[in-house]
Amino acid sequence: MTERIGVLGGGSWGTALAVLLANKGLEVEMWVRNKSQVDEMNETRVNNKYLPNAKLPVNLIINDDLEKTIHKKDVILLSVPTHGVRETLLNAKSIIDKKQIIVNVAKGIENDTLMRISEIVKEILPNNKYAMLSGPSHAEEVALDIPTTIVSASLDKEVAEYIQELFITPSFRVYTNPDIIGVELGGALKNIIALGAGISDGLNYGDNTKAALMTRGIIEIARLGTALGANANTFTGLSGIGDLIVTCTSMHSRNRRCGILLGQGLTLDESVKEIGMVVEGVKTTKSAFKISEKLGVEMPITDEIYNVLYNNANVKDSVNKLMGRDKKHEMEDVARNFNYNW
The missing domain is CATH 3.40.50.720 (NAD(P)-binding Rossmann-like Domain)
Structure with a gap:
């Protein structure tokens, strides 16, 4: 070439x-x-x-x-x-x-x-x-x-x-x-969940917590993505689950490292300054929060990370709010479309 x-x-x-x-x-x-x-x-x-x-x-x-x-x-x-x-x-x-x-x-x-x-x-x-x-x-x-x-x-x-x-x-x-919409949104929105994964690590929570965040996080990503016209299958691929895994688990990830600092008690400004480079998830959280409100799409993890970043919410209080939500069917979006006999 x-x-x-x-x-x-x-x-x-x-x-x-x-x-x-x-x-x-x-x-x-x-x-x-x-x-x-x-x-x-x-x-x-x-x-x-x-x-x-x-x-x-x-x-x-x-x-x-x-x-x-x-x-x-x-x-x-x-x-x-x-x-x-x-x-x-x-x-x-x-x-x-x-x-x-x-x-x-x-x-x-x-x-x-x-x-x-x-x-x-x-x-x-x-x-x-x-x-x-x-x-x-x-x-x-x-x-x-x-x-x-x-x-x-x-x-x-x-x-x-x-x-x-x-x-x-x-x-x-x-x-x-x-699927340009899905690939773009998968790459952008996973940074929000990576901030949450980092916060979990900063709080010294375990693998169980991070696995829950990642799994429920990809549900949120796909939910907003499909509302914006993306193909749901894209979020099961490299730009969806693949990018989510690497960003939530690696110390190369600025978003995860920023989250760790937040979980350890640093302010947002202190955390970003410590990273020393752009942390895309911080701004993306604000955009995703606005879009989900506009479209009426339920994104509880994104909501709580937004509250931590922009409303000075206590990180442990946000975790408790997520854990204390009303009981749900795991595949709630799917369940609405099928009549299960159980």
Whole structure:
């Protein structure tokens, strides 16, 4: 392949994917906003701030010139935090050619508009084809060629398969999925549950608690997802259960680590400052809470995490509220549609 890729964003995930593509021999250029970070990365050939365990290949170009990074590229990899997507695209709009494919790897929902990233891209760049990469994939492990599987999602089958071929390597297996809504929501909403899993760990609760959070969490994710038009089957796959498992159980997960600090008694501001990087689940919790209220979708775990983050609720009180809810049928959504004889 001779494709040329422009990577927007120099965080851990953008860096890991830029390294992966450069190691395949592709022409890769990465835009990093901070000039001092660019200079350091070019001098040391390491992204010390976000991904210190990955050596940057010599053919990976790093700069702070947005226009140069985008110019004459076949694919634009969008790897900035969700809250920065709109600003980045607006700044790049006059530079991006309609033939360039936009591939997003950020996981979140915009707070003010409650839009998914594909919707933001469609609004600003209506003529560009779009794909999303998501799944259980920590940048720290991808950078070390540890076997990883993800999903390439697009409404256009040819685009999904093109991105699949572009990114696939012997240690990075890529599947395709047409359900862009489900893949985006699975990647975004699992961060909320990971915050809860971290809070549970911070409170020194056990495996039983975390298993309950994860299992009931995927129910909430699927419930909101299907209400927004996603296919329920997507949430049983890599971008659903797969991403949920890795984010709730790994110390690579910023969301879990932030939750642990909250469970140990730190404030939200203190916890985020301690992590030192964007914790997507914090903003996503606010978006999901607003959407669930708007649609009348029941999401008790999300509600309690929202109360902890934004209403200063005591974490143990929130756990007690969840445990003390009215008795339910486990498959309550399914049970409404079937007449069980028992």
